[in-house]
Amino acid sequence: MGYVSARGGLGAIRAAERLVRRLRVTSESSWLEEDQILEKLRLLVDRVMGEAGLWAPRLAAKALRQSEGDATEAVHLLRAYRSTLPRVSYSEVADADHVRVVRRIVPAFQRVPGSQLLGRSIDYTARFLERQSDDLAREEAEKMRAGTTTEVNEAPDSSGHESDDLSRSPKRLLEMLREMDLVVDRRLTDDPEPFDITRTPARPPAPRSALLSSMTRADTGALVNQWYRNILGPDGYLHEVTLGEVRHGSLSVNVTHPVTGESVNVTDVRVTEVEAIEDLEGIDEDRTRFDVGYGLCLGHNERKAIAMANLDIACHRDGGRTQLEQSLLLTTDALDSAGFLEHLKLPHYVTFRSMIERKIAVRKARRRDDD
Amino acid sequence: MTTINELIDISPSDELLDEFAKREIRRAILSAVAIPGYQVPFGSREMPVARGWGSGGLQVTLAVVHATDCVKVIDQGDDDGVNAVNLRRLITSSTGASETSVAAEATIVQSRHRIPEDGLDDKSILVLQVPVPEPLRGVERDMRELARMHAEADYSRMWVSLYEDKVRNGLITQTTGYPCHVNGRYVVATTPIPRWDIPRLHDSSFLTLFGAGREKRIYAIPPRTEVKPLTFDDVPFEVERADGARCSLCNSDDAFLVSLPNSPVWMCSDTDWCRRRRELTR
Amino acid sequence: MTNMVEYGRYPVARLAVPEWMLRVEKLGKVYGAHDDEVIASTGPESGTSKSSLNGSIVAAWDVSFEVAAGEALGLVGESGSGKTTVLRCLAGDLSPSVGNARLRTSRGEVAMFDLDSAERRLLRIDTLAVVYQDPAEGLKMNVSAGGNIAEPLTAAGWRSFGKIRARASDLLTRTEVPINRMDDLVRGFSGGMKQRVQIAKALANSPSVVLFDEPTTGLDASVAAGVLDLIRSLLEEHRIAAIVVSHDFSVIEMLTSRCLVMQHGRVVESALTDQLLEDPHHPYTQRLVAAARA
Numbered sequence: 052m053g054y055v056s057a058r059g060g061l062g063a064i065r066a067a068e069r070l071v072r073r074l075r076v077t078s079e080s081s082w083l084e085e086d087q088i089l090e091k092l093r094l095l096v097d098r099v100m101g102e103a104g105l106w107a108p109r110l111a112a113k114a115l116r117q118s119e120g121d122a123t124e125a126v127h128l129l130r131a132y133r134s135t136l137p138r139v140s141y142s143e144v145a146d147a148d149h150v151r152v153v154r155r156i157v158p159a160f161q162r163v164p165g166s167q168l169l170g171r172s173i174d175y176t177a178r179f180l181e182r183q184s185d186d187l188a189r190e191e192a193e194k195m196r197a198g199t200t201t202e203v204n205e206a207p208d209s210s211g212h213e214s215d216d217l218s219r220s221p222k223r224l225l226e227m228l229r230e231m232d233l234v235v236d237r238r239l240t241d242d243p244e245p246f247d248i249t250r251t252p253a254r255p256p257a258p259r260s261a262l263l264s265s266m267t268r269a270d271t272g273a274l275v276n277q278w279y280r281n282i283l284g285p286d287g288y289l290h291e292v293t294l295g296e297v298r299h300g301s302l303s304v305n306v307t308h309p310v311t312g313e314s315v316n317v318t319d320v321r322v323t324e325v326e327a328i329e330d331l332e333g334i335d336e337d338r339t340r341f342d343v344g345y346g347l348c349l350g351h352n353e354r355k356a357i358a359m360a361n362l363d364i365a366c367h368r369d370g371g372r373t374q375l376e377q378s379l380l381l382t383t384d385a386l387d388s389a390g391f392l393e394h395l396k397l398p399h400y401v402t403f404r405s406m407i408e409r410k411i412a413v414r415k416a417r418r419r420d421d422d
Numbered sequence: 423m424t425t426i427n428e429l430i431d432i433s434p435s436d437e438l439l440d441e442f443a444k445r446e447i448r449r450a451i452l453s454a455v456a457i458p459g460y461q462v463p464f465g466s467r468e469m470p471v472a473r474g475w476g477s478g479g480l481q482v483t484l485a486v487v488h489a490t491d492c493v494k495v496i497d498q499g500d501d502d503g504v505n506a507v508n509l510r511r512l513i514t515s516s517t518g519a520s521e522t523s524v525a526a527e528a529t530i531v532q533s534r535h536r537i538p539e540d541g542l543d544d545k546s547i548l549v550l551q552v553p554v555p556e557p558l559r560g561v562e563r564d565m566r567e568l569a570r571m572h573a574e575a576d577y578s579r580m581w582v583s584l585y586e587d588k589v590r591n592g593l594i595t596q597t598t599g600y601p602c603h604v605n606g607r608y609v610v611a612t613t614p615i616p617r618w619d620i621p622r623l624h625d626s627s628f629l630t631l632f633g634a635g636r637e638k639r640i641y642a643i644p645p646r647t648e649v650k651p652l653t654f655d656d657v658p659f660e661v662e663r664a665d666g667a668r669c670s671l672c673n674s675d676d677a678f679l680v681s682l683p684n685s686p687v688w689m690c691s692d693t694d695w696c697r698r699r700r701e702l703t704r
Numbered sequence: 705m706t707n708m709v710e711y712g713r714y715p716v717a718r719l720a721v722p723e724w725m726l727r728v729e730k731l732g733k734v735y736g737a738h739d740d741e742v743i744a745s746t747g748p749e750s751g752t753s754k755s756s757l758n759g760s761i762v763a764a765w766d767v768s769f770e771v772a773a774g775e776a777l778g779l780v781g782e783s784g785s786g787k788t789t790v791l792r793c794l795a796g797d798l799s800p801s802v803g804n805a806r807l808r809t810s811r812g813e814v815a816m817f818d819l820d821s822a823e824r825r826l827l828r829i830d831t832l833a834v835v836y837q838d839p840a841e842g843l844k845m846n847v848s849a850g851g852n853i854a855e856p857l858t859a860a861g862w863r864s865f866g867k868i869r870a871r872a873s874d875l876l877t878r879t880e881v882p883i884n885r886m887d888d889l890v891r892g893f894s895g896g897m898k899q900r901v902q903i904a905k906a907l908a909n910s911p912s913v914v915l916f917d918e919p920t921t922g923l924d925a926s927v928a929a930g931v932l933d934l935i936r937s938l939l940e941e942h943r944i945a946a947i948v949v950s951h952d953f954s955v956i957e958m959l960t961s962r963c964l965v966m967q968h969g970r971v972v973e974s975a976l977t978d979q980l981l982e983d984p985h986h987p988y989t990q991r992l993v994a995a996a997r998a
Contacts, residue, residue, distance in 0.1 A: 059502060060502035060503060060504050060506070060507040061511070064504055064507055064508060127472060131438075131468045131470045133468070134438065134439055134467035134468050135438060135439065135440060136440060137440040138440075247465075249467075250446070250465035251465055252465070252466065252637075252638035252639075254463070254565050254569070256566065371566075374563065377564065377565050381565075387473045387474075387636050389472070389473075390472035390475060390477075390636060391473055391474035391636055392474075393474065394473075394475050394553065397505055397534070398497060398503060399498075399535075399614075400680050401498045401535045401536060401598065401614070401678070401680065401691055402597060402598045404616070404681070404691075405597040405598045405616045405662050408597075408663070408664070409595045409597050412660065413591045413592065413593065416591065416593050419592075573822075574822045574825065578856075578859040579855070581855075581858035582847060582851050582854050582855050582858065585850070585851050585858070585865065585868065589848060589850065589851070590887075655863045655864045656864050656865050656866050
C-alpha cells in the first residue's frame with residue numbers, strides 16, 4: 052500500500068458525523084420510537100415508501116428517524132439499502148380490482164354501486180390548528196382511548212358510508228362507463244412485458260408502463276407542480292377532468308411458490324388509486340367519448356395519485372408534441388433532482404479556474420482586435 | 423435456478439451493490455468499450471452517495487474492483503478532498519481493496535474533474551465521475567432529437583455553436599468538459615476535466631470509463647483510441663495556462679495549477695504529484 | 705419533344721426532357737383511406753380535394769414531371785391546389801402515399817422515396833436544397849447569418865474557420881446581404897433580407913436541385929422584385945434544376961421556362977411558360993393568367 056495522504060479530509064468527515072449522531076440521540080426529549088413514527092406520522096411514512104418505491108413501513112420509519120424528518124434523505128436511505136438486496140422474485144400480477152377499500156369516492160356521480168365511502172379523511176374538516184397545551188391534548192387522547200368521552204359514542208358509524216350497499220372491492224366506475232360505451236378503449240391486447248425503470252432508464256418515446264412507473268416513484272411535490280404548470284402554466288393547456296375512482300385500500304401481493312407452484316401471499320400493501328376522466332374535445336379526438344388517466348402509488352397519498360392520473364392522460368393526449376413526456380420521465384425523481392442540486396456544494400475550483408482562464412483569454416483577444 | 427441461500431452467500435450484506443447489479447453494470451461497460459464514445463444506458467442503482475456526487479463513478483468502480491486492486495480516489499486532483507475520502511473509504515471497506523495516493527501504484531483511479539498528471543499505464547483503469555454525459559445539451563433539449571443526432575453522427579449544430587463562439591468572442595470559450603470526437607464517430611462530453619487533461623485521453627495507454635449515475639449512462643475511451651477535441655483546423659485547441667505561473671510549493675509549471683482568489687499564489691491541483699515533486703527536489 | 709395526353713377535355717403536354725436531373729412519376733399524397741373510387745371522387749371535375757365518400761383528402765395525385773439541370777419548372781395554382789404538397793414530398797418534409805422520384809447525383813441515380821430519413825437528410829446537405837416561404841423554417845433565428853451558412857458547410861465536412869467564413873461571405877455578397885451584418889442574428893433581419901440569407905444557405909454546397917416554395921410571398925412588392933431578380937440570376941449562373949412553387953403567375957413567368965398548373969391536387973395543364981401565358985387552355989389556367997395580368 053502506497054503513501055496515503057491523511058491531511059485532514061478524513062478528520063473533517065468524522066467530526067461532522069460525530070456531530071450529526073450526537074444531536075440525533077442526545078437531545079433532551081425522549082427517544083423517538085419506530086411505532087410512534089409509524090402510527091403518528093403515517094402519512095409521512097407512506098409518502099417516503101411511495102417515493103422510494105419500496106414497501107417496508109418499519110424501515111421507512113427508521114429512515115425518517117435517522118434523517119431527522121428529511122423525507123428525501125429518508126428516500127435515499129431506503130433506495131440505497133434496496134440496491135444491496137438481490138431481486139429474489141417477481142410477484143404475480145396484482146389486480147387493482149381486488150383492492151380492499153377503506154376509502155372510496157367517485158366525484159363523477161352522486162351515487163354509485165358499492166357506495167361512496169368517505170373513510171378516514173380530513174377533506175371536509177375545517178383546518179383549525181389545535182392549540183391546546185401538550186398536556187391537555189394528551190389528556191384528551193387518553194380519555195378517547197379509554198372510551199370515556201361522549202364524542203365517540205355519539206358519532207355515527209365512522210366509516211361515513213352512505214348506503215347499505217357496502218362492498219370492500221366495489222365495481223369500478225370505468226367498467227360502468229365502458230358498458231355505457233362512453234370511454235375510448237385503449238387496452239392493449241398483447242400483454243407486453245412492463246418496462247422496468249430500475250433496470251433500464253426510460254427515455255422518450257417510452258411505453259406507458261415506463262411513464263406510470265416513473266410517476267409512481269416521483270417526488271410528490273414535483274408531480275403536483277408538473278400538474279399545476281400543465282393546467283395553468285404558459286406551456287400548459289386546459290383540461291376538463293372529472294375524477295372517477297379515488298380509492299385507498301390494501302392489496303395482496305402474491306408470488307408463485309418455486310417448488311409447489313402455488314400462489315403464496317407474501318404481504319399486503321396499501322395503495323392509493325385514482326382514475327381521471329378526461330373530456331375529449333381535440334380536433335382528432337372522439338368527441339362522443341371520454342378517455343381515462345390512471346394513477347397508483349404505494350401508501351396513502353391522494354394528491355400524488357390524482358396528479359399522476361391527470362398527467363397520464365395529459366401525456367397521452369400530448370402525443371409527443373411537447374416535451375411533457377420528457378419532463379415526467381426525467382425531472383420528477385426526488386433523488387436525481389435533490390442530489391444534482393446539492394452537488395453544487397462540492398468543490399468546483401478546477402472548473403472555476405478554467406472559466407477564469409477563458410475570460411482572461413477573451414479579454415486579451417478583444418484588446419488585440421482593438422489594436 | 424439460483425436459490426435464495428445462494429443469493430445470500432454471494433451478496434454479503436456489507437456490499438453496496440448486489441451481485442446481479444454488478445453483472446449488469448459490467449455488461450454495460452463491455453458495450454461501452456466495444457463502441458468507444460457511445461453512451462450506454464444502464465440500470466443505475468442508488469448508492470450511499472447522492473446522485474450528482476459520484477454514484478455513477480462508484481457503480482463503475484464497484485463493478486470492476488477486486489480485493490486485489492489498489493484504489494486511488496481524487497476530487498479536483500486532491501486525494502484528501504472530503505468527497506474523495508468518503509468514496510475511498512466506501513470502496514475499500516466494502517471490497518477489501520487497498521488504497522494509495524500514488525497513481526503509479528493504483529490499478530483503479532476514480533476521479534472527479536481531473537486526470538492524474540502521471541502514473542497511469544496499461545494496467546490502470548481511470549473511472550471519471552460524470553454530472554452530464556450529453557455533449558450536445560447546449561444546442562438541443564429534446565432527447566429524441568439528441569438520440570437522432572448521435573445515431574446519424576449529425577453534429578452540425580455543435581459546429582455552428584463553435585463557429586458562433588469564435589465569431590462572438592474571438593476564440594472558442596468552452597471551459598471544461600470540452601467536446602471531443604472519439605474514434606472518429608461519437609462526440610463525447612469529457613466530464614468537467616480541464617482542457618489541460620484532454621490530450622492525455624488521446625492514444626492513451628490506460629482505459630477510461632465514464633460513469634453518469636443520475637443520467638444512467640456509461641461510456642468509455644479504450645486505450646489507443648483517437649480522441650480529437652472539436653475545433654476548426656485553423657483554430658488551435660488551447661489549454662489553461664497562466665504566463666509565468668508556478669506552483670508555490672513544488673515550482674512546477676508543467677502541471678495544472680489553481681490559485682487563491684485574487685492572488686498570484688499558485689498550487690498544483692494534483693496534490694500527490696506536487697508531493698512527489700517536492701520530494702524529488704529535496 | 706412533347707407528347708400530348710388527354711386529361712379531361714384539355715391536352716396536357718407530357719414534358720419529357722432528355723437529360724433530366726429530377727424525375728417524378730405519379731406522385732400522390734392522400735390523407736385518409738383511399739381506393740380508386742375515393743380518388744375518382746376528387747379533383748377538378750368534382751371541384752374539391754376532399755372525397756364526398758369518406759372525407760379523405762387527396763392533396764395530390766398523379767403528378768409527373770422531369771426537370772433538367774439549368775432549367776426551372778413552375779408549379780402554379782391557388783392554395784389547396786397541391787403544389788406545396790408536391791414540394792414538401794420532394795423536400796422530405798412529407799411522405800408521399802404513392803409514386804417515385806428519381807434523382808441523378810454524382811453518386812448515381814437515387815430513388816428518393818426509397819431512402820430512410822437519415823439518407824434523405826444526407827441528400828439535403830449537398831444535393832437538394834429548399835427555400836421556404838417562411839424563413840424561420842429554413843433558418844435558425846438565434847444564429848448569425850454566417851452561422852446559418854456554416855451549418856450546411858460543416859455538415860458537408862468543412863473544418864476550416866477561415867474557409868467557412870470566406871465562403872459564407874461570398875454567398876452573402878452574391879445574395880446582396882451587407883457583409884457588415886454577417887455576424888448579426890438573423891432574427892433581427894427584415895423579411896427580404898432573411899430570404900436572401902436563406903437562399904445563400906441553400907446554395908452553400910452547390911446543390912444540383914433547389915426547391916423554392918413561394919419564395920417571395922409575404923414580401924413587399926419592391927423587395928419581392930429584388931429577390932426574384934436575384935433568384936433568376938442565380939439560376940442562370942449555376943446549372944441548377946429548380947422547382948418554383950407559386951400561386952402568382954408573374955413569379956412563374958419571371959423564373960421558369962416550363963410549368964404545371966395544379967388544381968384540387970391534379971395537374972390540369974402543362975406547357976412552356978410562355979405558351980401558357982399567351983394561350984392558356986384550361987379555364988382554371990385562364991383565370992390565373994388573367995389575375996396575373998391584372
